Structure formats: C-alpha cells, structure tokens
Amino acid sequence: MIFKILTLFPEFFKSPLSSGLMGRAAEKGLMKFDIRDIRSYTEDRHNRCDDYPYGGGSGMVLMPDPLFRAIEDAKNDDTRILLTAASGRLLTQEIAGGLAAEKELCIICGHYEGVDQRVIDRYVDLEVSIGDYVLSGGEYAALVIIDAVARLIPGFMSNSESLVEESFEKSLLEYPHYTRPPVIDDMAVPGVLMGGNHGEISEWRMKKSIEITKRVRPDLYKRYIKSKILGE
Numbered sequence: 001m002i003f004k005i006l007t008l009f010p011e012f013f014k015s016p017l018s019s020g021l022m023g024r025a026a027e028k029g030l031m032k033f034d035i036r037d038i039r040s041y042t043e044d045r046h047n048r049c050d051d052y053p054y055g056g057g058s059g060m061v062l063m064p065d066p067l068f069r070a071i072e073d074a075k076n077d078d079t080r081i082l083l084t085a086a087s088g089r090l091l092t093q094e095i096a097g098g099l100a101a102e103k104e105l106c107i108i109c110g111h112y113e114g115v116d117q118r119v120i121d122r123y124v125d126l127e128v129s130i131g132d133y134v135l136s137g138g139e140y141a142a143l144v145i146i147d148a149v150a151r152l153i154p155g156f157m158s159n160s161e162s163l164v165e166e167s168f169e170k171s172l173l174e175y176p177h178y179t180r181p182p183v184i185d186d187m188a189v190p191g192v193l194m195g196g197n198h199g200e201i202s203e204w205r206m207k208k209s210i211e212i213t214k215r216v217r218p219d220l221y222k223r224y225i226k227s228k229i230l231g232e
C-alpha cells in the first residue's frame, strides 16, 4: 500500500511513520510513505498557499492552485483521494477496513479554516473526520487514518488473530485484559481466566464485552442487539 500525504508540514510525519510497527512495516516494504510539501507546488515568489475567504469570515483557506498541481502530480488510476475534515464521514473500523483494500491512498491534510471547495469537487473521493471535535490541522487526523488502515493490512500485525477479537468487531467493545502477577495490592485476576477452561473464558469475555459496551457506548450496544435479532 502506498500512502501519499499532501501537507504544509512534512516534518510532522517523520517520527510517527518511522517508529514501532509502522516503521517496521515500511522497512519490510508492506507500505510506502510519500510525503509531499504542498508549498513546493506554489508558483509565486512568496510560496503562498492560503488566502482570505470570499464572503468574509475569520481564518484563511487553502488555495486551490497549489493543491491542484500537487494532486495531479500525486495521483494515478489506483489512487483514492481522501481529505481530512471535521465535516467528513466519521472514521470507523468498517471504513478503515474498506480503505485497507486500496492500492494507494492520497491524504490531503487541511489547515486553517479548510480547503477551497473546488479541490473537493474535482478530486476528493472521501472526506474523513476522526471524531466530533476540531483539530488545528489535518496532520493529526492523517496519522490516525494511516494507523487504523495500516494495522488491517495483512502482515502488519505479527498476530493477525488478535484483529478478530478487537473492539468494534461485531459492534462490541473489547473485554478487559490481565497479565502477571496474579495478585497486586490485593487486586486479583478473575479466577476464571486462570482456570484454563476455554469455554468458560470465552463466556466470561463475551459477558464483559456486552456489559462494557452497554455502559460506555449505548449506541453500539443497540446495534449489537439489532444484529443479534436479525441473526447476523
């Protein structure tokens, strides 16, 4: 998978994309990161990328022409073009799964008040929001999108089985985890996890998943119940 990132702050991505699992996946050739500076596509002397909004209002808007050139230079027939936007579709595990099947993603990082609408109209396949809050720049969102997608690419995780049982699979949040020691400051690991009875362990985990989902995310819990009723 190739990730092309169009940003005003290329240096932002250096450490996160070369550390940990992500760095290892890039070294193994599972994915390639191609970070491009939008400013290098400007043609005026001041390398200007933003301008005042028509109609007034506070803040600046990313100008279309440097972005047009940057996108034309980055895209080919296999490229899905994403824009980070607080007003985009909310990123979910399901959307991440769909994106993981693409050959090439180009992520445009918005800044200031956002980008000129004509960039979206001409090029953008999907506007993605990472949550109902406003960030100062699309770079943070781009990293979240990349991470959520990357870990679904076969070979990224050493233990791909762990993907099957994770939060949001089957609309449930994950059960609690414990490791050694068995007791710390008189807090003991639940006995069932140490009993070795796999049936009982699965049952306990499922019960906990349901309990946690119901308490923390009633919206997901409703979806879970609905899928049970429909026998999905």
Ligand code: SAH
Binding pocket: 083, 084, 085, 086, 087, 109, 110, 111, 112, 113, 114, 115, 128, 129, 130, 131, 132, 133, 134, 135, 136, 137, 138, 139, 141
């Ligand atoms: N005026 C915009 C917010 C601009 S924030 C609005 O009201 O929607 C600056 C940039 O940060 C945006 O262009 C976008 O690329 C990014 N951004 C902010 N919040 C985001 C979110 N929740 N998800 C994804 N990107 C976000």
